């Protein structure tokens with residue numbers, strides 16, 4: 186047969202299954218020029234033993250061409266919708282401008298995590314020996330990059346009208362409370378590939394993410410923010426794949442070697458607690474920042490963790506896995522978490538890139554009804570007192586920088602599991618230095634890897650060491666790229682409020 | 698001279714919205730919300746009265762999945778006995794009026 190004959194012969198078209206097999210098994214081989222251990226240097230040191238990488242099964246078996254085609258089509262529709270909302274002044278349909286503060290928190294605290302997830306998956310997508318998990322991670326890396334992009338594009342519309350949204354990336358890398366999400370992800374990305382997947386794919390995506398996305402998207406939808414709902418469209422169908430990867434990787438490790446069980450359990454314990462602490466901002470958003478509320482944090486915790494998570498861990502018990510350590514502490518805290526956190530942000534409003542406020546009377550009533558055991562006794566009097574003070578021109582600001590937990594980097598504001606009136610205060614000595622923790626969960630994490638956490642970049646320490654632009658509030662805010670009086674402080678009297686009131690007054694006028 | 702614009706495939710109409718109830722949880726309704734195109738669907742959860750308000754403000758017709766039918770009807774019946782939420786005026790802005 187001549188060469189010409191060959192080129193005209195029609196190649197047989199491969200089926201999807203065959204194409205997936207070539208992509209995964211066909212492109213993975215035993216290396217000969219270099220030993221496998223040198224090509225994949227990170228697969229052993231965590232102690233996880235894998236005997237047969239081919240046992241990894243990806244139920245989605247997505248090939249690159251079908252991925253591109255599907256996502257491109259979805260993205261085209263998505264951007265058409267995002268454009269329509271922008272052209273129709275979608276921001277005018279929200280309940281009131283206080284709502285936008287939830288968006289500010291999301292853009293500065295969560296969207297950059299999508300980007301970190303992109304980097305993390307791109308990294309581990311290089312480092313697994315098995316081609317199946319490698320491909321799954323690479324596709325998730327692209328998903329997460331798309332998530333970061335659609336969120337930035339959607340929210341950029343709000344940036345035209347509201348303060349605090351102008352420099353999310355810079356803020357994420359510099360601002361005190363944003364070191365909480367930032368350090369969470371850096372902890373995961375600087376771990377080995379198996380711990381990374383346990384942290385992000387399993388503990389975060391599988392166990393905790395519904396607590397972030399479903400209430401957040403529901404809050405956006407109910408408060409008239411259809412622009413934000415559109416990025417839910419982009420993320421949620423990918424999430425099914427991400428959650429599957431999370432469960433598959435756990436089962437794969439557990440089935441491959443019995444020796445993997447205690448290692449995986451320790452990671453689940455650690456990342457449950459890290460993830461739960463990260464979700465405190467969601468608790469606060471649900472209970473305080475939505476003008477029209479969806480459900481309380483306590484209700485969300487019951488539905489999505491106590492019930493949903495309970496069933497999952499019952500299922501995993503056949504592998505010898507138990508519920509994450511300190512899950513009962515999280516349940517004990519559910520009646521106070523959001524109140525303790527909102528109170529803290531109210532105190533430090535001068536240094537936040539969003540506005541705070543004292544809930545209005547009907548909102549306090551809602552909280553009293555949702556938290557019958559805690560709110561009236563412990564928190565309502567506090568908010569009412571601050572309101573009184575503020576009305577007399579004595580608005581309370583906390584001018585002392587708080588002590589931070591070395592592990593989660595949240596100020597030491599949480600209370601004893603069995604006593605909501607006493608600050609939970611843990612500490613340990615390591616190499617002659619004292620380190621402080623907000624909880625037993627955070628202390629355990631430190632004690633297992635102290636050399637990792639003594640390197641933490643703690644915002645308060647950094648300010649006192651003079652590394653954050655200066656020693657005064659205006660200097661530090663300048664370094665944060667925040668404008669004093671515009672991006673921060675109370676909603677009442679803010680430029681956001683003034684503008685919003687003008688718009689609504691105009692609309693009422695033109696309606697008459 | 699500029700080329701005529703390439704064929705624009707259909708742009709989803711953001712005013713067309715649908716709701717499909719997939720389940721309930723206590724007083725909450727779990728549902729899929731779609732804008733313009735089945736690809737643009739998101740899973741949401743709202744308390745029953747808020748759910749009704751949401752469908753009304755979005756002019757979104759609701760269907761109920763067969764598996765969720767019985768539970769959804771139970772919520773519907775019960776709603777006559779639970780107090781409906783007070784309509785919250787739009788926060789600070791309404792004080793102007």
Ligand SMILES: [Fe+2]
Nearest residue numbers: 299329332420
């Ligand atoms: Fe994502």
Ligand SMILES: [Fe+2]
Nearest residue numbers: 390423424427
């Ligand atoms: Fe994800």
Ligand SMILES: [Zn+2]
Nearest residue numbers: 590593623627
């Ligand atoms: Zn902590």
